[in-house]
Amino acid sequence: xxxxxxxxxxxxxxxxxxxxxxxxxxxxxxxxxxxxxxxxxxxxxxxxxxxxxxxxxxxxxxxxxxxxxxxxxxxxxxxxxxxxxxxxxxxxxxxxxxxxxxxxxxxxxxxxxxxxxxxxxxxxxxxxxxxxxxxxxxxxxxxxxxxx
Amino acid sequence: xxxxxxxxxxxxxxxxxxxxxxxxxxxxxxxxxxxxxxxxxxxxxxxxxxxxxxxxxxxxxxxxxxxxxxxxxxxxxxxxxxxxxxxxxxxxxxxxxxxxxxxxxxxxxxxxxxxxxxxxxxxxxxxxxxxxxxxxxxxxxxxxxxxx
DNA sequence: TTTACTGCAAAGGGTTTGCAACATG
DNA sequence: CATGTTGCAAACCCTTTGCAGTAAA
Numbered sequence: 001x002x003x004x005x006x007x008x009x010x011x012x013x014x015x016x017x018x019x020x021x022x023x024x025x026x027x028x029x030x031x032x033x034x035x036x037x038x039x040x041x042x043x044x045x046x047x048x049x050x051x052x053x054x055x056x057x058x059x060x061x062x063x064x065x066x067x068x069x070x071x072x073x074x075x076x077x078x079x080x081x082x083x084x085x086x087x088x089x090x091x092x093x094x095x096x097x098x099x100x101x102x103x104x105x106x107x108x109x110x111x112x113x114x115x116x117x118x119x120x121x122x123x124x125x126x127x128x129x130x131x132x133x134x135x136x137x138x139x140x141x142x143x144x145x146x147x148x
Numbered sequence: 149x150x151x152x153x154x155x156x157x158x159x160x161x162x163x164x165x166x167x168x169x170x171x172x173x174x175x176x177x178x179x180x181x182x183x184x185x186x187x188x189x190x191x192x193x194x195x196x197x198x199x200x201x202x203x204x205x206x207x208x209x210x211x212x213x214x215x216x217x218x219x220x221x222x223x224x225x226x227x228x229x230x231x232x233x234x235x236x237x238x239x240x241x242x243x244x245x246x247x248x249x250x251x252x253x254x255x256x257x258x259x260x261x262x263x264x265x266x267x268x269x270x271x272x273x274x275x276x277x278x279x280x281x282x283x284x285x286x287x288x289x290x291x292x293x294x295x296x
Numbered sequence: 297t298t299t300a301c302t303g304c305a306a307a308g309g310g311t312t313t314g315c316a317a318c319a320t321g
Numbered sequence: 322c323a324t325g326t327t328g329c330a331a332a333c334c335c336t337t338t339g340c341a342g343t344a345a346a
Contacts, residue, residue, distance in 0.1 A: 133290035
């Protein structure tokens with residue numbers, strides 16, 4: 001548990017408190033699991049990572065932490081929900097590459113130039129749409145080395 | 149039913165035949181509904197559009213048409229499946245803007261310059277990943293005018 | 297005439313919820 | 322100690338599937 005990790009727990013606790021929720025051991029374990037992961041985790045992943053927590057608590061905590069802005073739901077190519085720490089918490093905006101066959105989801109970074117061009121262009125599009133844009137998703141979809 | 153529409157049916161029929169499937173009235177109605185729409189349609193949308201078809205047939209046909217490369221599944225912000233004609237059929241690559249509150253999904257086009265820069269950059273990323281990339285998704289996520 | 301397709305109803309499977317006991321601030 | 326949280330099991334709901342009858346080629 002390094003400094004960066006401490007910050008994550010600290011922020012999570014504060015964000016929860018703001019909306020009247022507590023930072024329990026289950027929630028701490030969940031954040032810990034997500035912080036350790038190098039890719040979004042599915043429910044089965046999380047159940048494996050925190051075997052003492054019940055499935056329903058994991059679902060409920062993911063909902064609460066998502067509402068608190070600590071956790072983000074990732075839409076893969078399959079119907080399985082996957083979760084990761086919100087970019088706002090990690091301080092690192094990133095994207096995903098996913099396999100349309102097995103559903104695997106990995107984190108990727110894109111060149112800063114591209115990210116910047118995206119921001120500029122999308123801001124314009126957003127304005128015309130009448131939508132209040134909160135973020136964008138850029139995903140690469142294909143087949144992983146195992147599924148080709 | 150204009151010329152463009154005829155083409156869509158023609159292509160759909162051919163694509164199905166290739167994999168040993170038939171172009172039935174249900175499938176034709178489904179394609180018709182998707183071709184008429186200006187945004188991806190959900191199952192309830194489709195049931196409303198083709199009231200004589202049973203729900204299970206709609207599900208089964210969507211699966212078959214997706215396998216045939218005629219229809220594409222769109223991942224919104226909610227858990228509801230939405231469907232549209234595949235870009236390869238319409239000949240028009242596009243993206244989506246979606247409301248994270250009500251789940252509405254709309255089509256948008258992005259500047260060609262941006263699209264081109266995306267293609268270039270993503271091709272590089274793909275190479276490093278070991279993935280065989282089939283396409284990318286770029287979505288704007290936010291709140292529609294009704295949900296703000 | 298062969299065999300894919302359809303409708304109906306039942307089964308599947310991930311997610312949500314009611315409730316009593318428990319733990320947090 | 323007031324109230325948010327947990328586990329268990331049942332309920333939910335979108336989606337899939339079995340089966341017998343129908344329709345496409």
